[in-house]
Amino acid sequence: MSWNDKLSNSVQSIAPSGIRKFFDIAAQMKDVISLGVGEPDFVTPWTIRESCVYGLERGYTSYTANRGMPELRAEIANHFKKRHNLNYDSDKEILVTVGVSEAMDLAIRAVINPGDEILIPEPCYVSYQACTILAGGVPVAVPAKIENEFRITPEELEPYLTPKTKVLLIGYPNNPTGAIMERDDLLKIADFAEKHDLIVISDEIYGDLTYNGVHECFAALPNMKDRTILLNGFSKAYAMTGWRIGYALGNSDFIGAMTKIHQYTMLCAPITAQMGAIEALRRGEKYMKKMVAEYDRRRKLIYDGFKQMGLDSFEPRGAFYIFPNITSTGFTSEEFAEKLIMAEHVALVPGTAFGKSGTGHVRCSYATSIEKISEALNRIQHFLTKNKNH
Amino acid sequence: MKELLEVLEHNSRISVSELASMFQKSEYEIEKEIERLEREKIILSYGALINWERFGNDTVTAIIEINLTPQREVGFDAIAERIYRFDEVKTVYLMSGNFDLLVIIEGKSLKDVANFVATRLSTIDGITQTRSHFILKPYKKDGIIINDEEKDRRLVVSP
Ligand SMILES: Cc1ncc(COP(=O)(O)O)c(C=O)c1O
Numbered sequence: 001m002s003w004n005d006k007l008s009n010s011v012q013s014i015a016p017s018g019i020r021k022f023f024d025i026a027a028q029m030k031d032v033i034s035l036g037v038g039e040p041d042f043v044t045p046w047t048i049r050e051s052c053v054y055g056l057e058r059g060y061t062s063y064t065a066n067r068g069m070p071e072l073r074a075e076i077a078n079h080f081k082k083r084h085n086l087n088y089d090s091d092k093e094i095l096v097t098v099g100v101s102e103a104m105d106l107a108i109r110a111v112i113n114p115g116d117e118i119l120i121p122e123p124c125y126v127s128y129q130a131c132t133i134l135a136g137g138v139p140v141a142v143p144a145k146i147e148n149e150f151r152i153t154p155e156e157l158e159p160y161l162t163p164k165t166k167v168l169l170i171g172y173p174n175n176p177t178g179a180i181m182e183r184d185d186l187l188k189i190a191d192f193a194e195k196h197d198l199i200v201i202s203d204e205i206y207g208d209l210t211y212n213g214v215h216e217c218f219a220a221l222p223n224m225k226d227r228t229i230l231l232n233g234f235s236k237a238y239a240m241t242g243w244r245i246g247y248a249l250g251n252s253d254f255i256g257a258m259t260k261i262h263q264y265t266m267l268c269a270p271i272t273a274q275m276g277a278i279e280a281l282r283r284g285e286k287y288m289k290k291m292v293a294e295y296d297r298r299r300k301l302i303y304d305g306f307k308q309m310g311l312d313s314f315e316p317r318g319a320f321y322i323f324p325n326i327t328s329t330g331f332t333s334e335e336f337a338e339k340l341i342m343a344e345h346v347a348l349v350p351g352t353a354f355g356k357s358g359t360g361h362v363r364c365s366y367a368t369s370i371e372k373i374s375e376a377l378n379r380i381q382h383f384l385t386k387n388k389n390h
Numbered sequence: 391m392k393e394l395l396e397v398l399e400h401n402s403r404i405s406v407s408e409l410a411s412m413f414q415k416s417e418y419e420i421e422k423e424i425e426r427l428e429r430e431k432i433i434l435s436y437g438a439l440i441n442w443e444r445f446g447n448d449t450v451t452a453i454i455e456i457n458l459t460p461q462r463e464v465g466f467d468a469i470a471e472r473i474y475r476f477d478e479v480k481t482v483y484l485m486s487g488n489f490d491l492l493v494i495i496e497g498k499s500l501k502d503v504a505n506f507v508a509t510r511l512s513t514i515d516g517i518t519q520t521r522s523h524f525i526l527k528p529y530k531k532d533g534i535i536i537n538d539e540e541k542d543r544r545l546v547v548s549p
Contacts, residue, residue, distance in 0.1 A: 019547055026546040036547035126549045297412040304411035
């Protein structure tokens with residue numbers, strides 16, 4: 001007997017991840033170079049690790065306040081005041097979570113009733129759709145266009161509006177495309193959100209990884225703070241993916257509602273990770289900036305590499321991904337990724353794993369060393385030459 | 391270009407074409423810039439950082455603190471020069487604090503180094519005192535951890 005039909009409808013309706021297959025193939029190979037990893041290749045800066053060890057030595061092993069340690073919330077408030085001139089009340093408007101992953105789940109569950117629709121520009125991070133469905137909401141994918149460097153515009157969103165549209169969920173800098181939104185782009189989105197009275201959930205986890213310019217925080221735009229649930233964390237900028245820590249900022253109603261779910265389902269974020277996060281905000285910035293400078297050099301190297309191969313890509317300005325168009329090879333995204341790993345042992349992720357509008361693209365992460373990027377580019381070039389007349 | 395120097399300091403074998411991509415310049419421009427940095431002695435040499443212990447070379451390294459009487463006109467410089475011209479001397483710094491020169495010496499054996507200090511350094515006019523400290527084990531050198539156990543523990547593919 002299979003227990004499958006006993007599973008909830010929402011779980012059954014979620015598609016399995018398109019990444020799994022490539023993981024299984026790559027895991028078998030010895031000399032594989034992976035451009036398929038969505039996390040930093042750096043380990044967490046030592047000062048952060050050391051402060052966590054020190055905390056453990058002093059016996060910091062208990063639960064913390066549901067909302068997170070007061071010191072950490074104060075540092076987060078301080079950071080947003082300094083960086084974006086945003087005032088968040090550390091008692092009522094900040095919630096420390098188990099990564100942006102949890103914050104995303106809470107934000108959606110806190111505001112969505114069954115049948116409510118969320119506009120989600122695609123391609124996008126894999127969990128936006130799944131979280132929406134699990135919350136009983138309806139994800140409405142809005143394709144972003146390569147001609148527009150995968151930025152989203154009100155004109156593209158407009159046709160997807162219905163009376164049930166409640167939330168706009170944006171994630172810039174973007175995984176998988178590396179796209180960013182400039183201030184002007186965001187201002188138009190802000191007008192759109194105001195006009196249609198939408199809640200905006202903004203996943204800015206890659207904000208610090210912005211190149212050739214500064215990150216524009218959506219909540220810092222005129223009149224946007226109140227209708228925005230701002231999500232951010234430490235995983236990417238501070239190379240802390242395994243620590244599981246992030247946070248949500250928003251008005252006290254939103255954050256209060258999210259805290260209610262959080263206190264019953266998670267209780268609190270790990271105290272060890274909170275200690276590390278405090279150190280990251282107090283003394284981690286210079287280490288973060290060094291990593292960002294290194295990503296920036298790799299970005300230019302890999303962008304140049306694809307350009308020279310004749311694989312179209314716009315210049316990514318954020319995160320650590322490049323999203324070249326591979327349609328000129330005659331392969332689909334999946335075929336390209338599968339044949340490449342088989343023939344050349346280079347792993348990357350087909351664009352379709354991030355939504356239909358990723359068709360014809362592949363995601364390459366440059367969170368790996370210069371040596372490996374160069375070798376991967378050589379192998380891809382070799383692959384293209386061999387499959388020229390495909 | 392400070393950033394170019396930082397990259398080269400870490401990896402001097404990186405290719406000109408890689409540097410050209412990373413800095414969005416032509417290979418010619420990168421070559422010219424490196425030539426200039428070499429000419430102006432900003433880049434002094436290209437070496438490899440070698441774990442000699444692992445290779446099996448048993449050299450002895452000592453750090454010597456030296457006190458001296460500065461000389462008219464030249465201060466510490468003349469004595470420093472007499473010292474740094476010896477091949478055995480790898481590093482010389484003028485220091486603030488309780489002593490004046492910090493000298494790092496390499497030799498084949500403890501006796502070898504002690505002998506060098508006694509016969510060649512202490513006897514220099516103007517040197518009033520030396521204190522030798524022998525290195526037992528290097529942990530980190532020029533920013534590189536000697537036996538680094540940290541490795542890439544990430545899954546090969548992740549969202
Ligand atoms: C766009 C985006 N949002 C959120 C996450 C999850 O981050 P966290 O580690 O904070 O849960 C990721 C991780 O890959 C991501 O790429």
